[in-house]
Amino acid sequence: MFSLDLLFEATLFGILLGCFYAAVSLGLSVAFGLLDVPYVAHPALLVLGSYCTYMLSGLGIDPILCGVLLMPVFFILGMLIYRFYYETFEKRGSDAAVRGLAFFFGLAFIVEVCLILVFGVDQRTVRASYIGSSLELGDYRFPYRMLVAFVIAIGLTWALTIYFSKTFNGRAIKAVGQDEGALRLMGANPVNIKQLAFGIATAVNALAGAMLIIVGPVDPAMDRIYIGRTFCVVVFAGLGSMSGTLVAGLFLGISESIVLMTLGASWAPAVSFGLLLLMLGIRPQGLFGR
Amino acid sequence: MDKMRRKVIGTTGAGLLASAMPAGVSFAQSGSIKIGMSMPQTGGLGAGGQASLLAIKMWVEDVNARGGLLKRKVELIAYDDQSNGALTPGLYTKLLDVDKVDLLFAPYATNPTAPIMPLVKERGLLLMGNFSFQVNANIKHDMWFNNAPWNDAKGWSEGFLSAGKAAGGQTVAIFAADAEFQQNLANGAREIIKSEGWKVVYDQNYPPNNTDFSSIIRAVRATKPDVVFVACYPNEGVAIMRSVNEIGLGSQVKIFGGGMVGLQFTPVMKSLGSLLNGVVNYNSYVPGMKFPGIEKFLARYHERAVVAKVDPFGYYLGPFSYSIGEMVEQAVNATKSLDHKKLAAYLRNNEMQTIVGPIRYDKLGERANPRIVQAQFRNILDDNEDQFKSEGKQVVIWPASEKQGDVITPFDKARKAT
Numbered sequence: 001m002f003s004l005d006l007l008f009e010a011t012l013f014g015i016l017l018g019c020f021y022a023a024v025s026l027g028l029s030v031a032f033g034l035l036d037v038p039y040v041a042h043p044a045l046l047v048l049g050s051y052c053t054y055m056l057s058g059l060g061i062d063p064i065l066c067g068v069l070l071m072p073v074f075f076i077l078g079m080l081i082y083r084f085y086y087e088t089f090e091k092r093g094s095d096a097a098v099r100g101l102a103f104f105f106g107l108a109f110i111v112e113v114c115l116i117l118v119f120g121v122d123q124r125t126v127r128a129s130y131i132g133s134s135l136e137l138g139d140y141r142f143p144y145r146m147l148v149a150f151v152i153a154i155g156l157t158w159a160l161t162i163y164f165s166k167t168f169n170g171r172a173i174k175a176v177g178q179d180e181g182a183l184r185l186m187g188a189n190p191v192n193i194k195q196l197a198f199g200i201a202t203a204v205n206a207l208a209g210a211m212l213i214i215v216g217p218v219d220p221a222m223d224r225i226y227i228g229r230t231f232c233v234v235v236f237a238g239l240g241s242m243s244g245t246l247v248a249g250l251f252l253g254i255s256e257s258i259v260l261m262t263l264g265a266s267w268a269p270a271v272s273f274g275l276l277l278l279m280l281g282i283r284p285q286g287l288f289g290r
Numbered sequence: 291m292d293k294m295r296r297k298v299i300g301t302t303g304a305g306l307l308a309s310a311m312p313a314g315v316s317f318a319q320s321g322s323i324k325i326g327m328s329m330p331q332t333g334g335l336g337a338g339g340q341a342s343l344l345a346i347k348m349w350v351e352d353v354n355a356r357g358g359l360l361k362r363k364v365e366l367i368a369y370d371d372q373s374n375g376a377l378t379p380g381l382y383t384k385l386l387d388v389d390k391v392d393l394l395f396a397p398y399a400t401n402p403t404a405p406i407m408p409l410v411k412e413r414g415l416l417l418m419g420n421f422s423f424q425v426n427a428n429i430k431h432d433m434w435f436n437n438a439p440w441n442d443a444k445g446w447s448e449g450f451l452s453a454g455k456a457a458g459g460q461t462v463a464i465f466a467a468d469a470e471f472q473q474n475l476a477n478g479a480r481e482i483i484k485s486e487g488w489k490v491v492y493d494q495n496y497p498p499n500n501t502d503f504s505s506i507i508r509a510v511r512a513t514k515p516d517v518v519f520v521a522c523y524p525n526e527g528v529a530i531m532r533s534v535n536e537i538g539l540g541s542q543v544k545i546f547g548g549g550m551v552g553l554q555f556t557p558v559m560k561s562l563g564s565l566l567n568g569v570v571n572y573n574s575y576v577p578g579m580k581f582p583g584i585e586k587f588l589a590r591y592h593e594r595a596v597v598a599k600v601d602p603f604g605y606y607l608g609p610f611s612y613s614i615g616e617m618v619e620q621a622v623n624a625t626k627s628l629d630h631k632k633l634a635a636y637l638r639n640n641e642m643q644t645i646v647g648p649i650r651y652d653k654l655g656e657r658a659n660p661r662i663v664q665a666q667f668r669n670i671l672d673d674n675e676d677q678f679k680s681e682g683k684q685v686v687i688w689p690a691s692e693k694q695g696d697v698i699t700p701f702d703k704a705r706k707a708t
Binding site: 121131132133141143146265 | 332333334336339340372465468495497499502504506508524525528532533535536537538555557558561565600
């Protein structure tokens with residue numbers, strides 16, 4: 001059954017879904033898009049953020065506030081991860097990307113196994129007043145949890161865009177992936193800048209992880225579901241573009257939502273990768289890549 | 291990494307078993323009897339798999355405390371298949387060719403079990419099934435015996451659909467995960483729907499592990515169905531119920547549910563809380579059903595499950611998983627043999643006595659005396675785990691032999707019923 005009403009509703013929901021996709025991809029956009037580090041452990045740290053939120057929310061703290069409180073901790077964690085990666089892999093040679101891939105896959109498995117050992121394999125959820133209810137506008141209903149994801153995605157994208165364009169460190173992070181030598185001539189240490197960027201990417205994961213468990217239940221193996229989709233959003237956007245990540249997320253979310261409503265849910269996963277292939281064929285640098 | 295993890299989990303399991311052996315038990319015969327299996331201990335089926343494995347380990351401990359099988363110690367080798375059916379043929383080949391196991395138990399659930407059926411048939415091996423669904427329907431292996439309380443696909447959804455029909459339902463919406471189990475289940479429902487002349491207004495599959503169902507529920511609502519039949523796995527159940535609550539199905543819906551795996555697991559039920567109210571769903575056991583020995587088992591299981599951080603009550607899988615061991619024990623003791631053909635012949639021709647009641651098998655190794663129930667959630671509160679121990683929270687509406695009450699319809703009314 002197809003109607004314009006349904007199409008309109010699917011588009012509106014696609015916007016919310018797209019913002020959710022963008023928010024869970026922003027950290028990867030920084031680490032992989034700007035720094036060219038194969039950060040495949042990104043979804044695992046996202047899930048770690050969800051579990052940390054789950055723990056803190058058990059103390060009666062709102063899940064979003066949990067995500068905000070966890071950001072400094074994840075910032076330090078990200079810096080430590082990068083420092084370890086740099087000392088053991090990146091510093092040593094030209095095949096750093098391949099070995100780095102192994103390192104981050106290993107990290108993802110370690111995070112997953114640790115979560116299983118500590119929390120078990122059961123799904124975990126959090127409770128909040130905005131989870132399980134929806135905003136009713138006439139005949140339309142919009143889940144508050146998706147509206148929360150929408151606001152967080154817009155807020156994070158805005159904050160990162162401002163940071164990367166208006167501050168010295170932000171501009172240095174954008175520069176480090178392009179020309180480390182030139183950055184060094186400007187008096188900045190590329191390794192420290194990358195470490196800072198990795199800290200930011202991981203801190204973003206804390207808030208995005210909180211959003212993940214707000215949107216739906218999580219289990220330790222959930223990173224496997226998101227690894228393809230987050231990379232897809234980042235590559236589709238054009239590596240390193242924050243606003244591009246938001247637009248790419250919206251594009252995918254709306255497309256998936258409409259396809260799901262019209263052709264059926266089985267086609268939805270094919271949308272991400274179909275669009276990615278199309279984009280790589282037409283514009284290999286992505287929507288906003290140079 | 292995966293292999294290492296499986297090895298660690300397997301070795302740890304064996305170590306735990308060894309340490310759990312009661313002091314003073316000695317075995318007359320040297321050399322242990324090895325039972326091999328894979329089990330989903332991680333991934334989407336991990337929660338159920340770990341609960342099932344705990345119950346099987348309890349049987350191993352119990353049988354060893356009784357002197358083992360054929361006076362030999364029983365040893366369990368269990369690898370984590372990560373809920374991934376692509377891994378199970380390799381794991382069972384390893385169990386047979388490297389570990390040289392004497393007997394095989396199947397992993398929990400359909401999707402990891404289906405891929406090993408050709409292997410066991412080709413090698414002529416006995417396989418004790420563990421809550422699979424129709425994995426032997428096409429293979430027709432005569433040495434397969436499923437512990438699950440169901441038989442064919444129609445029998446599974448019959449109770450749900452007959453309740454919907456009794457409530458005046460004429461149109462039906464179906465959505466099911468695109469996987470072996472859910473599709474078998476949905477096909478059974480489709481057969482009944484066709485034979486009863488219902489009108490199908492929505493029939494879609496979705497990819498397994500889908501995380502948000504808002505769009506699907508929105509599409510279902512637009513078709514205004516009387517009955518909504520869902521076939522899903524645990525990872526999707528919570529997300530579906532949330533979306534149902536947020537988006538709504540429409541006041542015309544009589545009943546909702548049917549084949550939702552996961553709504554039987556205590557952690558899932560606890561996390562959903564009041565969102566469960568009104569849902570009619572299948573189950574294997576709910577409090578109030580009586581079988582000799584089951585309550586004693588469940589009390590022991592509860593103590594162990596809390597420590598092991600698995601489903602604390604384990605109603606759905608625990609007793610049935612334990613019954614696999616009970617049936618093998620009876621067959622081995624009666625035939626005094628580990629010969630797979632002799633054991634299969636015994637299982638096929640005799641009624642097994644277990645803590646989930648007597649079990650008889652048909653020629654395909656499925657239950658000749660199926661006893662799957664459809665129960666309606668009522669008066670469920672938020673954040674209350676202990677409530678699920680009580681009778682009356684899941685009221686059996688079908689079959690008549692187990693009936694505890696009438697179904698409340700429509701769905702909106704049932705959700706508010708106390």
